[in-house]
Amino acid sequence: xxxxxxxxxxxxxxxxxxxxxxxxxxxxxxxxxxxxxxxxxxxxxxxxxxxxxxxxxxxxxxxxxxxxxxxxxxxxxxxxxxxxxxxxxxxxxxxxxxxxxxxxxxxxxxxxxxxxxxxxxxxxxxxxxxxxxxxxxxxxxxxxxxxxxxxxxxxxxxxxxxxxxxxxxxxxxxxxxxxxxxxxxxxxxxxxxxxxxxxxxxxxxxxxxxxxxxxxxxxxxxxxxxxxxxxxxxxxxxxxxxxxxxxxxxxxxxxxxxxxxxxxxxxxxxxxxxxxxxxxxxxxxxxxxxxxxxxxxxxxxxxxxxxxxxxxxxxxxxxxxxxxxxxxxxxxxxxxxxxxxxxxxxxxxxxxxxxxxxxxxxxxxxxxxxxxxxxxxxxxxxxxxxxxxxxxxxxxxxxxxxxxxxxxxxxxxxxxxxxxxxxxxxxxxxxxxxxxxxxxxxxxxxxxxxxxxxxxxxxxxxxxxxxxxxxxxxxxxxxxxxxxxxxxxxxxxxxxxxxxxxxxxxxxxxxxxxxxxxxxxxxxxxxxxxxxxxxxxxxxxxxxxxxxxxxxxxxxxxxxxxxxxxxxxxxxxxxxx
Amino acid sequence: xxxxxxxxxxxxxxxxxxxxxxxxxxxxxxxxxxxxxxxxxxxxxxxxxxxxxxxxxxxxxxxxxxxxxxxxxxxxxxxxxxxxxxxxxxxxxxxxxxxxxxxxxxxxxxxxxxxxxxxxxxxxxxxxxxxxxxxxxxxxxxxxxxxxxxxxxxxxxxxxxxxxxxxxxxxxxxxxxxxxxxxxxxxxxxxxxxxxxxxxxxxxxxxxxxxxxxxxxxxxxxxxxxxxxxxxxxxxxxxxxxxxxxxxxxxxxxxxxxxxxxxxxxxxxxxxxxxxxxxxxxxxxxxxxxxxxxxxxxxxxxxxxxxxxxxxxxxxxxxxxxxxxxxxxxxxxxxxxxxxxxxxxxxxxxxxxxxx
Numbered sequence: 001x002x003x004x005x006x007x008x009x010x011x012x013x014x015x016x017x018x019x020x021x022x023x024x025x026x027x028x029x030x031x032x033x034x035x036x037x038x039x040x041x042x043x044x045x046x047x048x049x050x051x052x053x054x055x056x057x058x059x060x061x062x063x064x065x066x067x068x069x070x071x072x073x074x075x076x077x078x079x080x081x082x083x084x085x086x087x088x089x090x091x092x093x094x095x096x097x098x099x100x101x102x103x104x105x106x107x108x109x110x111x112x113x114x115x116x117x118x119x120x121x122x123x124x125x126x127x128x129x130x131x132x133x134x135x136x137x138x139x140x141x142x143x144x145x146x147x148x149x150x151x152x153x154x155x156x157x158x159x160x161x162x163x164x165x166x167x168x169x170x171x172x173x174x175x176x177x178x179x180x181x182x183x184x185x186x187x188x189x190x191x192x193x194x195x196x197x198x199x200x201x202x203x204x205x206x207x208x209x210x211x212x213x214x215x216x217x218x219x220x221x222x223x224x225x226x227x228x229x230x231x232x233x234x235x236x237x238x239x240x241x242x243x244x245x246x247x248x249x250x251x252x253x254x255x256x257x258x259x260x261x262x263x264x265x266x267x268x269x270x271x272x273x274x275x276x277x278x279x280x281x282x283x284x285x286x287x288x289x290x291x292x293x294x295x296x297x298x299x300x301x302x303x304x305x306x307x308x309x310x311x312x313x314x315x316x317x318x319x320x321x322x323x324x325x326x327x328x329x330x331x332x333x334x335x336x337x338x339x340x341x342x343x344x345x346x347x348x349x350x351x352x353x354x355x356x357x358x359x360x361x362x363x364x365x366x367x368x369x370x371x372x373x374x375x376x377x378x379x380x381x382x383x384x385x386x387x388x389x390x391x392x393x394x395x396x397x398x399x400x401x402x403x404x405x406x407x408x409x410x411x412x413x414x415x416x417x418x419x420x421x422x423x424x425x426x427x428x429x430x431x432x433x434x435x436x437x438x439x440x441x442x443x444x445x446x447x448x449x450x451x452x453x454x455x456x457x458x459x460x461x462x463x464x465x466x467x468x469x470x471x472x473x474x475x476x477x478x479x480x481x482x483x484x485x486x487x488x489x490x491x492x493x494x495x496x497x498x499x500x501x502x503x504x505x506x507x508x509x510x511x512x513x514x515x516x517x518x519x520x521x522x523x524x525x526x527x528x529x530x531x532x533x534x535x536x537x538x539x540x541x542x543x544x545x546x547x548x549x550x551x552x553x554x555x556x557x558x559x560x561x562x563x564x565x566x567x568x569x570x571x572x573x574x575x576x577x
Numbered sequence: 578x579x580x581x582x583x584x585x586x587x588x589x590x591x592x593x594x595x596x597x598x599x600x601x602x603x604x605x606x607x608x609x610x611x612x613x614x615x616x617x618x619x620x621x622x623x624x625x626x627x628x629x630x631x632x633x634x635x636x637x638x639x640x641x642x643x644x645x646x647x648x649x650x651x652x653x654x655x656x657x658x659x660x661x662x663x664x665x666x667x668x669x670x671x672x673x674x675x676x677x678x679x680x681x682x683x684x685x686x687x688x689x690x691x692x693x694x695x696x697x698x699x700x701x702x703x704x705x706x707x708x709x710x711x712x713x714x715x716x717x718x719x720x721x722x723x724x725x726x727x728x729x730x731x732x733x734x735x736x737x738x739x740x741x742x743x744x745x746x747x748x749x750x751x752x753x754x755x756x757x758x759x760x761x762x763x764x765x766x767x768x769x770x771x772x773x774x775x776x777x778x779x780x781x782x783x784x785x786x787x788x789x790x791x792x793x794x795x796x797x798x799x800x801x802x803x804x805x806x807x808x809x810x811x812x813x814x815x816x817x818x819x820x821x822x823x824x825x826x827x828x829x830x831x832x833x834x835x836x837x838x839x840x841x842x843x844x845x846x847x848x849x850x851x852x853x854x855x856x857x858x859x860x861x862x863x864x865x866x867x868x869x870x871x872x873x874x875x876x877x878x879x880x881x882x883x884x885x886x887x888x889x890x891x892x893x894x895x896x897x898x899x900x901x902x903x904x905x906x907x908x909x910x911x912x913x914x915x916x917x918x919x920x921x922x923x924x925x926x927x928x929x930x931x932x933x
Contacts, residue, residue: 476627476629477727480660480737481683481731482655483683
């Protein structure tokens, strides 16, 4: 009854040979992928550790680098400063993020959509742009807030000084509170109203219920958010460089940067980077332990019916608080940044005769280096996004279909860079690939490779999630009808994955365009990117051009993020995967 | 020569033996179900036939050719089979027509011929008016029909179905059972059907292989399986039943409170020692007077312990007056006995299946 005569005979080679052939192919595939990952992930980290133990010229084993790195009071002070910074930011970001998350997720506060949008805006704003905004706002005496204060009180001095530890903590907290927000709100979204009803029926009022039931239920998530903002704060380079350096104190990241001033001392930098690496790994492990803990089953389960708590007049108080936080993190810094971008001199204020487009004209037309820089940024980011997604998709596929043995090793290597701060990764890349034989220093290649590794975890998580959403039976249906695996991938898998791949591309592209902490160690004279140029401009004190460049970066980011939310739904970047 | 032959087929996942030495032969055009509870190895068996899973031991042969063996297997795309998946796996990026045409295009059949055969096939499954729709615009039952059309249109050597109806609601499930049997009667494709639903297997199949813990308990025609279950598992899995134990002394089987001559049973009963029988609830009669003894039949006095009226029948639980035998009995809605009432229960040896 089959009209296609069954030609199994044609494919009947000896069973053992076929098994060997398949095993061969999968081993080759595994080797190829593991080699790529070794190059991108393993080698830089190993080189970092090895070079921290090597003598600069001879390469002999030594602990001298550690002695130099930690034998100096200033270096130790920078470590203590980083700790202070991290703890301060984590606490302040929690004060900002948790109440807003609660108000949006559990109450009838008005204007939720707007506040959500603003949190999203805070999330996509690079911290160093926020820092520049805050320099314009709270620079000693000349800053806008100080000038308003002096005008109101007639005082001779302003009261705010951004160039201080407090200033730095505020600046980083207002840009990193979206982390605590996202963690808390996604946990709150899963707490069923019945949990609260059960407390209400026993006689507890709203406040007591919130403090005794709701918040304790999401405590693991809040702690997770605290850990992430702590890690974010200690790994940042841009904001501390803009604020701490003029304030004449160092944190670990700025101290690492100083090891790279001429003469470059990679080995000492590597030794000095170790605590940062160790703390990050430890904290992520801790976070997994806390979030993975059982017992809070109501948070892990499916959310039941949810009703909003009626706050009465207090809902306006909550809205006021949310607006205040948004003002500190978005409205005010962006307002002064825009003003400076379109001003002849930002200090002359908001007037028509101070208005100019020259800053943009200068960047986009007059100054050839700036044009090149902007082009570099978008090209490198685009290539990075393609590379990271192609590699991670291939690996996610191989892992999910169990095509090779020990595929979990591949998955682990893909997400490993997540626990390596960008600045540490960059030093590893420098140690591994800047010197001969590859001598990639100053090339676009080393930047793209570094970015690819840095964002591989993001790319991998979203590719794997995309793949998981597609039933393997979709492919098996192709196979059983006579199509090869490649045909199944081409005709079914890729078309179905298009959307989530576009989303993943954007999720890599956006952070790549603003990446500073790894770029600053890897750029050469001809491969500068916007973030590095912003940093250089700030050293010259040219805030008008700098703001204009920041605005260009923001517009591009917002445009891409806008396209992203069109494709894959609103606030896709705020989802916790 | 049989079309499909599984010999000593086993599959081990780590320490877990999912399939444990299965032997099964299908004739050309035969429809066989693999029926069993979840985790019994039926889906793994099906996936080995398809070529998605390699056996740990044993072989799969088609028309005398080895398809799968522990040494190596022909990949699924070279087996000329087709399969209906639990999720249907209708490709959402292609229209109904493109879905059905896919397998034919792979076989390099001329476009005009593809179009004709797809059209005919869609007509058979009553989907020709929806040929240009995308799967997201179809109901579950319609997607199921597309899956059937896509699988059958290539005229596969073997058709595999993996719990194809488990995602449909009850009414549609009933309708599709008959649809699947109708398509089989029309095309006579050799079919292996995996299900955990006995009614589905009974409606569709020529023969049913009941599986448990990785091995086949019994392969038989649906009626034989029901009337003559060979194992306790099969008797309990297919329909409701009572198990009663007796002791055989060679000429007579003595139960708790009554006895029956060994010669009254149609099937072999152990001549010595313990014998277990499966008795269906509706194969016994409950009456208010002891029945006149016909050959082999016997009545015992019982008391009604519980009862439930289900509209189409009564369900009773009765206990023998002498002895501790408790039995489920199903009677017509007219046989009304109050709880605590005394009644007579009549056994017929030909309705008692001796099981291993």
